[in-house]
Amino acid sequence: MMELQGRSIVKEVESVIGASVLELAREHKVDWGFNCTRGTCARCRCHVSEGMEHLTEPAEIELVRLEPEEIEAGFRLSCQAKVQSAGMVKVRHRPYF
Ligand code: FES
Numbered sequence: 001m002m003e004l005q006g007r008s009i010v011k012e013v014e015s016v017i018g019a020s021v022l023e024l025a026r027e028h029k030v031d032w033g034f035n036c037t038r039g040t041c042a043r044c045r046c047h048v049s050e051g052m053e054h055l056t057e058p059a060e061i062e063l064v065r066l067e068p069e070e071i072e073a074g075f076r077l078s079c080q081a082k083v084q085s086a087g088m089v090k091v092r093h094r095p096y097f
Helices: 021-027 060-065 068-073
Strands: 002-005 010-013 045-050 075-077 089-093
Touching: 002 021, 021 089, 060 068, 060 075, 068 075
Parallel strands: 002 089
Antiparallel strands: 002 010, 045 075, 045 089
16 A cells, blocks of 8 residues: 555555656645656656555666655655555655745
């Protein structure tokens, strides 16, 4: 399962192995800003408060785009973070602005 918290909505959805957090948010109509889907704009930045182990390791572009402290604190780019195993994941959309 995945709990997705957008600006005005929280939804619990079935997580799908291989799907990105952004794909799941869009599919389930959670208000989740994004622009490029390539890891460069950071509009899709999110914070993972639970279940990071069920997501893929940060992609190369996330390591470039996000500060090491952000990665350490649980921030990810939702267009890059993909589900890799079953289990509860809690994610909140947290863009810079
Ligand atoms: S949509 Fe641009 S970085 Fe994710």
